[in-house]
Amino acid sequence: MSTPAVAQRRFEAAAFVAAVELRVDPGSGLERFSGPMIGGEALLHAGTLWTFAVRVGDGSLTARTPGGLNRDVGELSAEARVQAGTGLSFSAGACRRAYSTVLARQRWNTLQLGVEGRLPFLGGAMQAVARGALLPVVAVNGLDHPKTAYTVGTGLEYQLGQGAIGIVYSLERYDFPAQATMQRLEQVSALTVRGVVRVGR
């Protein structure tokens, strides 16, 4: 027999596939990488307010500019989200991402504070999603803390019985401080299709 607290818990599993583009200017010219990324996500809804999520992803980015090295990307993130009103929620999370080439591996550790808004339409069957987050902590081995770091995104989500399918366009932007005459700039764009389904009762 489940207790009321247990009865209010709800689990969801999600999978996503994304088209990702990484643009980097280390100060010596633009390098562009793109490729697919896939991953999964586990979500726990505790009551009506709180949601906890863990997400893993893996992808392979191909150099689109001459002289670039192909790189693999792996990501592990965790996030806590709290509902602040109808369609509005705030989140805090941490992410560890690694870019690997045949020569080296670069690790990114970030903390983010975000907000997400959802507007229902089509009688609630669809939702318009907009989200943004500041990244107050960005630790990259070999690099200083960026002076500008944020992520924004927008998309649509369609409810399908016990699940949902969504499409989101997102952008991460990192402007590192200039050193001497050079400034490192990076941005990650992604178009993600994500399906989520309720697990269990």
Next chain:
Amino acid sequence: MRRAALGLALAALCAGPATAQNSTAELLQQAHQFYEQVDIERALLLLRQVVSPSWPFEITPEQRVDAYKYLGAALALRGQSDSAMLYFRAALERDAFTDLDPATFTPAQVGLFAQARRLTFAVAARSVAARRVDPRTERVSFTVVSTHTATLDVRLSLVGVLPAVGVGLFSAVSEGLREIDWNGLLTDGRLAPPGRYELLVAGQSRLRSTWDTTWTYFDLAYDREPLEDTLPALGLGGLLPEQVTDAAARSDLLKALGVAAAAVVISDRLTNHDLGRGMPWASRALAGVAVVAGGVSFAYRRRHRDLPENVAENARRRAERLAANDAILRRNQARIARTVLVITPAAGIGP
């Protein structure tokens, strides 16, 4: 004898205003004693003193009626029928409840008094006594009287209320004393509302072409548990829209267009200019999906306006409210059924 009466009157005068009524009462008591001792002369002397306009002390209506009654009785014993009749009539005119007890007075006195009743017409209603009445098992009793056979109309009405609220209690030929019971209900079967009531007695003599009216007042209050208010009607905030409005359809379209615009703005404006736009084809693809979704939603909502889930939810809310109100009404009916009427006498129309 005259000296004794004057002495008594003088003694009462000296006692002062505080004992004025007592003086009248003492003199009447004295007169009663003389009458009982068949000392008619002394009794008449004292009684005439009491009803004389020069009597210096306060005399209540009841005392005056008593004096007239004994004056009539004393004069009847002396064989002065006409004078006795006048005093009996004076007593009856002031109080139609006046009566002679056949066990105390002689048949001749009683006969004269009956004759006086036939010659005098008056109706009266006794003041309502304070009491609590459970209308399920008890009745409010009113006592009215007519001096001789008359058509009596007794009606109860709530004072100062328009349209008039009332109930007819009696309308028939009656003679003498009559007890009239009231069950606390109006003609429509409902419990009489709280307030001040007037009991009006109108009589038309059957022996003489004369009529008389009298009235008395009382307050009626409820003693019962407070009634519950029923739930208010479900207003705009309590019901869901049952049809999609044009504004809602347009709102859907605007939300989708907002997503499309946001995707383009993110890829074109929020990226670093030195790095160039971030996957513009992806933002355009999402914008396209959003525009199509918004258009489909707009068209669908305009063609399918009914919201069956909302209709069902509204029906559930209405049924829930109806059931709650039915329960409240049942509880209130039970409380009303247990209402106890609290009757208190009142002086007149106003408080």
